[in-house]
Amino acid sequence: MNNLNLKVDKSKCIKCGKCIDICTNLNIEFDTDKYPRSINNSCFGCQHCMAVCPTGAISVFDKNPDNCAEIKHSVNSDDFMNLVETRRSCRHYKQENVNNEIMYKLKNMLNWVPTGCNFKDLHFSIVENKDRMQEIREKLYKKLRFLLRFIPVNGRLKTYKNAILSGEDMILRNAPHMIVVSTNKKAPCKNIDPIIALSYFELYAQTLGLGTLWCGLAYKTLPLCKDVMRDLDIPKTHNISYVMLFGYPNVTFKRGIQPNYYNISELK
Ligand SMILES: Cc1cc2nc3c(=O)[nH]c(=O)nc-3n(C[C@H](O)[C@H](O)[C@H](O)COP(=O)(O)O)c2cc1C
Incomplete structure (x- = not known):
């Protein structure tokens, strides 16, 4: 994916470098003013830089960080x-x-x-x-x-x-x-x-x-x-x-099954 189109809202960026640390493709660095900038074309589009930014300062592929899914972690x-x-x-x-x-x-x-x-x-x-x-x-x-x-x-x-x-x-x-x-x-x-x-x-x-x-x-x-x-x-x-x-199922199970347990090699 070539055009990361990394945009930094300088009014929000706190120069923490989290976007740089998280980029698995080593695609972001600090510029001379310590704002993040894209440095090559190795981006594969994971958008972690946008997702990790604590202040919502990063936009990639013209996506607005305000439109990202909220993290609720409500799954029990x-x-x-x-x-x-x-x-x-x-x-x-x-x-x-x-x-x-x-x-x-x-x-x-x-x-x-x-x-x-x-x-x-x-x-x-x-x-x-x-x-x-x-x-x-x-x-x-x-x-x-x-x-x-x-x-x-x-x-x-x-x-x-x-x-x-x-x-x-x-x-x-x-x-x-x-x-x-x-x-x-x-x-x-x-x-x-x-x-x-x-x-x-x-x-x-x-x-x-x-x-x-x-x-x-x-x-x-x-x-x-x-x-x-x-x-x-x-x-x-x-x-x-x-x-x-x-x-829609036309069958109701009343209980779970009992599995045959797998062997797990526990390397401790
Ligand atoms: C990769 C895969 C392919 C399967 N293909 C079929 C299939 O073609 N027909 C079928 O009736 N069940 C199919 N099954 C269902 C298995 O037979 C089923 O998982 C197994 O009977 C255990 O039942 P459970 O899924 O309720 O635990 C498939 C399951 C898997 C994981």
């Missing part, structure tokens, strides 16, 4: 832990659209997910209407039922083959919505960024009363159907990276 860690413990995959959905307000919140949240080297070039295709989802479902299964007769399959698809052939939605689980994340082929962390985005999406969605399902089967099978891929409108510069289903 016990509540968060309970969310993690009780989050479940949802395979039963109400046949209704998620309301516009919630849909907006979900889409808006995606703008904040972190990416490696701050390479912000994820693309999200979100099926926002259950009728559109049904069209996609029909196209996918038309193709799959044709292919399943001829190509050998293994894993889950093998388990589900007969159910799929007899008309059951073992892949898209009758979900009313789907988010497909695709990633710029040149992104430095292209294997990780989309998964982080969906992890945030999943937890946030659950706080909004939605059910979600990571859908490896959709990730594997959607690309088999060119028609669906066209619908998804994935940029040519991007590859499909993963899929998550979501909607």
